[in-house]
Structures are given as structure tokens and as C-alpha cells.
Amino acid sequence: MAPKVCLVTGASSGIGRATALELREAGHIVYGAARRVRRMDELRQAGGHAVAMDVTSEDDVGRVVRAVLDQQHRIDALINNAGIGLHGALEDVPLDRARHLFEVNVFGPARLTQLVLPHMRERRSGTIVNVSSIAGEIALPLVGWYHSSKHALEAYSDSLRQECGPFGVDVALIQPGIIRTEFEREMPRELRAVSGRGPYRELAEAMANRAESAARASDPVVVAKTIRGLLESPRPRTRYPVGRLARTILTLNRLLPDRAFDAMVTKID
Numbered sequence: 001m002a003p004k005v006c007l008v009t010g011a012s013s014g015i016g017r018a019t020a021l022e023l024r025e026a027g028h029i030v031y032g033a034a035r036r037v038r039r040m041d042e043l044r045q046a047g048g049h050a051v052a053m054d055v056t057s058e059d060d061v062g063r064v065v066r067a068v069l070d071q072q073h074r075i076d077a078l079i080n081n082a083g084i085g086l087h088g089a090l091e092d093v094p095l096d097r098a099r100h101l102f103e104v105n106v107f108g109p110a111r112l113t114q115l116v117l118p119h120m121r122e123r124r125s126g127t128i129v130n131v132s133s134i135a136g137e138i139a140l141p142l143v144g145w146y147h148s149s150k151h152a153l154e155a156y157s158d159s160l161r162q163e164c165g166p167f168g169v170d171v172a173l174i175q176p177g178i179i180r181t182e183f184e185r186e187m188p189r190e191l192r193a194v195s196g197r198g199p200y201r202e203l204a205e206a207m208a209n210r211a212e213s214a215a216r217a218s219d220p221v222v223v224a225k226t227i228r229g230l231l232e233s234p235r236p237r238t239r240y241p242v243g244r245l246a247r248t249i250l251t252l253n254r255l256l257p258d259r260a261f262d263a264m265v266t267k268i269d
Contacts, residue, residue, distance in 0.1 A: 001232060005029045005072045007064070009055055009112065010082030012039035014181035015131060015220045019079060022224035023231070024048045031068050034082070055082045055108030056100075065115040074123060077231050078116045080109035081131040083149075085183045088194025089204070090144045098145045105149035110156060117169065124168035127231055130157045131174045131223075134246050138253040140265050142191060142200065142207055161238060172230050173239045177246030180217040187211045206268045218243035 006023050010016035011032030017040070020032040024046045032043045033053035040050035051067065053060045068075055083105045086097060109130055120126030135143065136150035154173060161171035178184065188208035195204040223242050230236040241247045253261055 003028045004076035004231060005074055006077040006079060007031045007033065007068055007075055008079040008081060009033045011043065012036040015179065015223045016081040018220035018224035019081060019227050020048055021046060022228050026228055029072060033064055056103045061112050061115060069119060075116050075119060077127045078112060079129045079227060080112060082108060086145045087143055087187055087190040089142055089200040092195045092198060093145055101145055101149050106152045120169045121167040127170045129172050129174060129227055134175050134177050134249050136175060137250055142195060142204055170236050172236045174223060174227060175239060175241045175246060176223050177243035178217045179220055179223060179243045181220060184217060202268050203266065
């Protein structure tokens, strides 16, 4: 297979870092984009390109897409991985933080897609991978804004797939379960800081304790290998649940009545 030109956002840590390195190891031409450029030295050493980019900056995303197209004359794969979390009761979370979350998790990928898609359509070839989460299908307490952003990303991706299919452009969603990342490590602290002292404190403490005592999480590499596999597939699937408990939780959500699922996830031990 000829090397693909891949642009990976959020490549300085977690899933993005693992994906950029996995694709580079497979021989693809990789541009890793992130705000923390110094944390992408390993990608540079592997022969990849590290570029500074904030997905909420119109100037940044335009500059990066232009640079890749100027140097490589195409972008075969856009992996929209950059994202942030937000924990706390919907009543407690300031709306400006929720708006920023949507700017990063939804509008950042949407703008990058708008810039890359015309070139893919012209070539009638390309793949857009949006890294969502099992949160894109389920709803949990005290993570409502984050889940809302991933629900939005999934609906966006479904419509995008329907629009782009006739032009030879594939759109795939990645739905990670419990993955060992900064997002998972930050959850207990933020839950307690935002909702640990008010009316939701018992639920916040219970969820924080579960997160701290949770058994093993999957390595981000399992997600990276899934992304590599779909990019090298002649006909990728539309959704890829991957990582610890991903399929289990999605199946429970689909099978259980709403109130039964609610009781399960809001249980205070």
C-alpha cells in the first residue's frame, strides 16, 4: 500500500500521540498537530512532522492545512482526535466552559473537515476519522456536557458520511471505552472540584471513587491500531468501539430500559 498523508490532531498525548506514532511506524507520512509541540519530539525522531495548532484558532487550522497541502499536495486522512473533557453536574458547570468544550470537541473538527474536504472530493478519495467515545451513544451523570459534545460529533459524522459517500470519501467514528489517558486521570479531581460540595456531592464522590479504584484501562495503542487498520481497509466500517468495556457498555445501553440503565449508573455505594 502506498503511504498515506495523515493529519492527526491532539498528537501530543494519549490516543493522538499513539496514533501518530503507529501510522508513522506503518510507513505513512504523518503530521501531528497539537498546542504542546515540545511533547511531540518522539514523532519527529520517528520521521514525522510536528506542527503547532490550536483547533479553536481559525488562523492555526488554516495555516496547518495549507502547509500540508503545499508540501504533500494532498491529505489522504484527517484524524480528528483533539478533545477535552468536562466533569460536574449540569447545574454546576459554567456555560462558558461548556461553550469552549463544544468549540474544541465539535467545531474544531468541523472546521478542519471543511478545509480538507474540497481536496478529498476533487481527488475522489480520502478518509475522515472522528474520535468520539462510548459517550457518543450513552449518557452518564456529572459528565453531561462532555457526552453532549460527543453525541453532537456522532450526529455530525453520520450526516457527513451520507454527504461524502458519493464523492469517494469515507467517514468513520472511533468509540473508545476506558482508555489510560489524561482525561481518565483528571476525572476524580474535577468531579470533586466542581460538584463535590453541593447537592450532588454524594454522587460526585461515588463516581470519583469508582474512577480511582477502577481496574485496568486499555492502552491508547489499541485505539491507534484500530485507526491504522481502518485507514488501510478498502471498505472501513462506520463505527469502531474499542478498548475496555466499550462493547459491553454500549450493549447494555441498547438493551436495558432507560430507567434500569439510570439506576445502574447513578448507584451510590
